[in-house]
Amino acid sequence: MHIEKYHQQLTRKLASNGSETADLDARLLICHFLQLGLTSFIMQQNRLLTKPELAKLQAAEAKALAHMPISRILQSRQFWGLDFTIDQHVLDPRADSEILIETLLHFRPPSFEPLKLLDLGTGSGCLLLALLHEYQSATGIGADFSAKALKIAQLNAKNLNLSNRASFIQSDWFTQIEAQKFDIILSNPPYIPHKDITSLADNVKLYDPLSALDGGKDGLAPYRIITRQAAQYLKPDGILIFEMGFDQADGLFDILQQQDFSSADFVMPNSDNHSKLMNGLGYDLAQNPRIIIAKPKS
Numbered sequence: 284m285h286i287e288k289y290h291q292q293l294t295r296k297l298a299s300n301g302s303e304t305a306d307l308d309a310r311l312l313i314c315h316f317l318q319l320g321l322t323s324f325i326m327q328q329n330r331l332l333t334k335p336e337l338a339k340l341q342a343a344e345a346k347a348l349a350h351m352p353i354s355r356i357l358q359s360r361q362f363w364g365l366d367f368t369i370d371q372h373v374l375d376p377r378a379d380s381e382i383l384i385e386t387l388l389h390f391r392p393p394s395f396e397p398l399k400l401l402d403l404g405t406g407s408g409c410l411l412l413a414l415l416h417e418y419q420s421a422t423g424i425g426a427d428f429s430a431k432a433l434k435i436a437q438l439n440a441k442n443l444n445l446s447n448r449a450s451f452i453q454s455d456w457f458t459q460i461e462a463q464k465f466d467i468i469l470s471n472p473p474y475i476p477h478k479d480i481t482s483l484a485d486n487v488k489l490y491d492p493l494s495a496l497d498g499g500k501d502g503l504a505p506y507r508i509i510t511r512q513a514a515q516y517l518k519p520d521g522i523l524i525f526e527m528g529f530d531q532a533d534g535l536f537d538i539l540q541q542q543d544f545s546s547a548d549f550v551m552p553n554s555d556n557h558s559k560l561m562n563g564l565g566y567d568l569a570q571n572p573r574i575i576i577a578k579p580k581s
Contacts, residue, residue, distance in 0.1 A: 285328065285330065289337070289340065290313055302347075311357065312353065316343055317340075349485075350486045350490075355371075362413060363409070365413060367412075369435065371492070373435050373492065374471075376406075376407060382566070383565070387524055395420045396418075397421065399423070399463075399465045399466050400421055400422070400424070401468045403472065404456075404495075405436050405451065406435075407435050407436055415445050423449050424449075426451070427454070428454065428494075429453075429492075433453055456505070457516065462515075464518045466521050468523050469524045471525070472506065474527055475497060477499060480496060483496070510523070510539060514579040517579060523539075525575050526573060527572070528573075532575065535575055543579060
């Protein structure tokens with residue numbers, strides 16, 4: 284079978300299986316497993332696939348048709364313009380999580396200030412490492428209870444040439460974090476209510492680690508744990524920033540207030556490039572609140 288014919292065939296199968304980016308997905312799989320760049324892919328459309336090549340592609344095709352995300356098949360995900368290795372032990376980084384980076388950069392623009400960052404539940408390290416890429420004099424610690432996740436985070440730090448500014452520690456939230464003060468504590472903790480896990484799409488519930496999804500009875504359990512201790516690890520002008528579910532802002536505001544945090548107001552340009560007071564919240568493209576920035580009350 285020629286590459287062009289296989290590409291067309293795979294595109295049809297993926298589209299019938301529900302992929303909204305079937306042509307792109309098919310091309311990514313073919314280019315990855317045949318080790319082709321885009322130009323070579325175009326130039327070799329009429330080349331016959333060898334039996335070993337076809338076998339590799341069909342194995343990848345079976346995974347894709349079982350709703351495994353293409354990023355998981357390739358074990359790679361681009362996040363904030365950076366390439367991250369992922370595996371079954373870490374959450375597949377979402378585009379929505381880039382809103383945390385964007386929001387924080389508006390609140391505290393990049394500078395050469397030697398900021399100290401703590402990323403709780405770091406997973407692949409995507410949030411911490413993206414921020415260190417922007418804050419070029421900052422250092423950071425990524426904490427995760429999973430030793431296997433930390434190996435992936437360390438690999439990503441090495442691949443992005445950030446190992447000299449990023450360190451990683453196995454810790455269940457703050458349990459193994461030594462007493463010290465940070466400028467920024469960030470977290471994208473598990474926030475799916477336990478009862479909703481079974482209703483998640485197959486490409487999420489079958490392939491993302493359950494520990495990275497399940498936020499307890501109401502989805503807010505990790506936030507309660509983190510906010511109880513966060514203040515003692517923050518500098519006087521330090522901030523706490525969370526990603527959250529689209530409908531969790533009110534519940535998280537209540538938790539923050541109970542622990543003597545208040546929202547940190549900031550201004551961002553809106554779609555018309557006019558300034559808008561954000562009241563401590565960052566929004567996704569559907570205008571759902573997804574990020575909250577808070578400070579300890581003085």
